[in-house]
Amino acid sequence: MKIIKPNEAPQDYGVRWRVLLGLLLTSLTVLIGRAVYLQVLDKQFLKHQGDLRHVGVMPIPAHRGKITDRNGEILAVSTPVKTIWVNPKEFLKAAPGRDKIEAMARLVGMRVEEILQKVGEDEHRAFAYVKRKMSPELADQVLAMGIPGVYADREYKRYYPTGEVTAHLLGTTNVDGNGQEGMELVMDSGLRGVDGARRAVRDGKRRIIEKIEEVRHPVSGKEIALSIDSRLQYIAHRELKNTVAQHHARSGTLVLMDVKTGEVLAMSNQPAFNPNSRSQAAPDVSRNRAITDLFEPGSTMKPFAIACALELGLTNPRAIINTNGGVWHVGTNVVKDVHNYGVMDVTKVIQKSSNVGTSKIALTIPPRKLWAFYHNLGFGQTLETNYPGEARGRLSDYHGWSTFEQATLSFGYGVSVSAMQLARAYTALGNEGLMPMASLTRVDEEPEVHRIMSAKTANMMMAMLETVVSKEGTAFQAAVPGYRVAGKTGTVKKLGAHGYTASSYNALFAGVAPASDPRLVMVVMIDEPSAGDYYGGVVAAPVFSRVMQEALRVLNIAPDQSTPSIMVARQDGPA
Amino acid sequence: MVVIAVASALGVVHMKYRTRLLFSEIQRLQQANEAYDEALAQLQFEQNRQADRERIEREARARLGMNVPDPATIISIKP
Numbered sequence: 001m002k003i004i005k006p007n008e009a010p011q012d013y014g015v016r017w018r019v020l021l022g023l024l025l026t027s028l029t030v031l032i033g034r035a036v037y038l039q040v041l042d043k044q045f046l047k048h049q050g051d052l053r054h055v056g057v058m059p060i061p062a063h064r065g066k067i068t069d070r071n072g073e074i075l076a077v078s079t080p081v082k083t084i085w086v087n088p089k090e091f092l093k094a095a096p097g098r099d100k101i102e103a104m105a106r107l108v109g110m111r112v113e114e115i116l117q118k119v120g121e122d123e124h125r126a127f128a129y130v131k132r133k134m135s136p137e138l139a140d141q142v143l144a145m146g147i148p149g150v151y152a153d154r155e156y157k158r159y160y161p162t163g164e165v166t167a168h169l170l171g172t173t174n175v176d177g178n179g180q181e182g183m184e185l186v187m188d189s190g191l192r193g194v195d196g197a198r199r200a201v202r203d204g205k206r207r208i209i210e211k212i213e214e215v216r217h218p219v220s221g222k223e224i225a226l227s228i229d230s231r232l233q234y235i236a237h238r239e240l241k242n243t244v245a246q247h248h249a250r251s252g253t254l255v256l257m258d259v260k261t262g263e264v265l266a267m268s269n270q271p272a273f274n275p276n277s278r279s280q281a282a283p284d285v286s287r288n289r290a291i292t293d294l295f296e297p298g299s300t301m302k303p304f305a306i307a308c309a310l311e312l313g314l315t316n317p318r319a320i321i322n323t324n325g326g327v328w329h330v331g332t333n334v335v336k337d338v339h340n341y342g343v344m345d346v347t348k349v350i351q352k353s354s355n356v357g358t359s360k361i362a363l364t365i366p367p368r369k370l371w372a373f374y375h376n377l378g379f380g381q382t383l384e385t386n387y388p389g390e391a392r393g394r395l396s397d398y399h400g401w402s403t404f405e406q407a408t409l410s411f412g413y414g415v416s417v418s419a420m421q422l423a424r425a426y427t428a429l430g431n432e433g434l435m436p437m438a439s440l441t442r443v444d445e446e447p448e449v450h451r452i453m454s455a456k457t458a459n460m461m462m463a464m465l466e467t468v469v470s471k472e473g474t475a476f477q478a479a480v481p482g483y484r485v486a487g488k489t490g491t492v493k494k495l496g497a498h499g500y501t502a503s504s505y506n507a508l509f510a511g512v513a514p515a516s517d518p519r520l521v522m523v524v525m526i527d528e529p530s531a532g533d534y535y536g537g538v539v540a541a542p543v544f545s546r547v548m549q550e551a552l553r554v555l556n557i558a559p560d561q562s563t564p565s566i567m568v569a570r571q572d573g574p575a
Numbered sequence: 576m577v578v579i580a581v582a583s584a585l586g587v588v589h590m591k592y593r594t595r596l597l598f599s600e601i602q603r604l605q606q607a608n609e610a611y612d613e614a615l616a617q618l619q620f621e622q623n624r625q626a627d628r629e630r631i632e633r634e635a636r637a638r639l640g641m642n643v644p645d646p647a648t649i650i651s652i653k654p
Contacts (some may be wrong), residue, residue, distance in 0.1 A: 074619070079616035080616055136613045161623035481647070482651075549646070
């Protein structure tokens with residue numbers, strides 16, 4: 001047996017050993033170093049990155065405040081709804097069958113193609129809206145189908161129970177629930193509230209595993225009470241709508257105001273739109289004409305010109321004015337009346353709405369005084385309602401007035417006003433010369449009022465305006481059975497591109513009731529009635545009458561006219 | 576010392592357990608609250624639909640045969 005012995009001398013492995021050890025130690029050091037780096041030095045960054053992927057701060061939307069009418073009836077409310085969204089990545093991976101998508105399409109009210117289009121084909125997207133703000137019940141049914149990658153979130157949707165009746169005044173919110181127009185925008189900061197925030201751990205599919213804490217509790221928006229009375233608003237809306245349709249008018253506006261507080265009790269415009277429908281209404285339809293649109297007030301301005309003369313002691317209701325011929329030459333221009341009224345007193349000038357008579361009186365007033373009187377009534381000034389698009393109107397400076405201009409200003413041409421401004425100016429006549437600040441929200445404290453004229457002047461003017469609403473006056477159709485009414489008609493030629501048009505008019509009526517103790521003032525403006533009639537006394541006055549009659553009844557205001565039908569009921573003992 | 580440590584450890588475990596219980600309770604109540612909110616909104620919606628003035632007027636005139644009294648037939652009693 002041969003034993004093979006290693007013939008080489010035993011080698012010295014010491015070097016190899018040391019090299020190996022050195023290598024091992026180095027790699028160990030590197031590993032430890034890396035661990036220390038990750039665990040100690042870079043810990044914050046990595047932890048933060050991890051949290052970013054799994055811990056999220058999610059907003060808790062605050063509940064937007066309600067808008068109610070003056071009696072607490074809801075006009076706008078945010079209701080909980082659900083929004084369906086998908087995670088296209090998961091959705092495409094799971095590739096649900098066509099029948100499932102069809103069932104889902106039925107529930108969300110969309111076509112299958114629309115859904116697939118929203119999901120898209122990009123496999124890396126993680127979020128796509130399918131249907132925003134749908135009924136929670138239907139959304140729950142969609143979720144119950146268990147299609148992978150389909151989720152629902154809670155949101156709020158603005159709902160307007162009164163629909164088009166209050167649409168213009170309230171305005172709208174955008175899809176994220178912020179005020180866009182109207183009172184929603186004016187009151188946005190109060191209604192909005194403060195969104196809350198919640199920190200929560202989510203899994204890879206964005207589902208909430210654990211709610212860690214509420215960072216901030218959401219604060220609900222405040223409830224805001226408007227000045228309008230929804231009962232009166234409805235009546236105003238109904239009558240205005242009927243009238244605009246009946247007279248084939250382009251548009252119509254009605255403002256009903258409390259004489260003493262300046263609160264707007266009803267404000268309606270035609271044409272109207274449904275604020276609950278998703279399609280956006282055209283600005284032409286959606287703007288609140290009562291505040292944003294200007295027109296020349298025509299004869300409805302006469303009471304103010306004459307009141308100014310009365311205030312300055314330049315005339316009195318019995319003073320005699322000669323309007324013979326119905327034509328009066330002022331410089332190179334001519335002021336005309338519809339008929340020749342001959343010689344009459346100032347009351348009659350108002351009753352018959354004589355341009356010549358009014359001009360003759362107005363030209364006795366120093367221009368500066370007339371301008372100041374109009375200015376104090378709020379013409380050419382903002383109403384300070386902060387309403388978006390509020391029109392200031394136009395009242396030119398008296399320095400540039402010619403005699404003829406001053407004459408036309410007295411019968412309401414050359415000055416432009418909004419319906420709300422006109423209504424507010426009439427409160428001065430109805431409230432014994434005191435004009436309150438206009439308000440679109442309920443006024444709970446003593447309203448701020450300004451004296452425009454003496455009580456004597458205002459009462460004289462009211463007495464004259466009462467004669468307008470009589471058989472001899474221009475607005476017999478504005479009469480309200482059982483009540484005394486004071487008011488003034490206006491039939492105004494519209495301004496076209498080339499001066500005044502020949503055949504398009506605005507029909508106006510402004511009035512106050514009950515005349516013995518005024519409570520309500522109303523302005524009705526019908527734009528371009530084109531079904532034949534166009535006089536303010538024929539088109540606008542009947543609207544006034546019908547709305548006022550119901551408004552007085554609803555507000556329980558006692559009749560002040562002694563007609564045979566109003567008698568003291570006898571108590572005949574038990575029947 | 577050991578006893579205290581063990582007791583404290585058990586306490587922590589117990590508290591953690593309680594927290595979890597309470598948290599799930601909160602979740603349950605919050606969900607119930609949301610459900611009530613939704614129900615309330617639905618009911619308000621329904622109420623408003625029923626209380627729509629146009630509908631009331633239609634019903635009153637057509638179904639109940641009601642009318643606004645003619646002012647001539649109204650007798651007012653002076654206080």
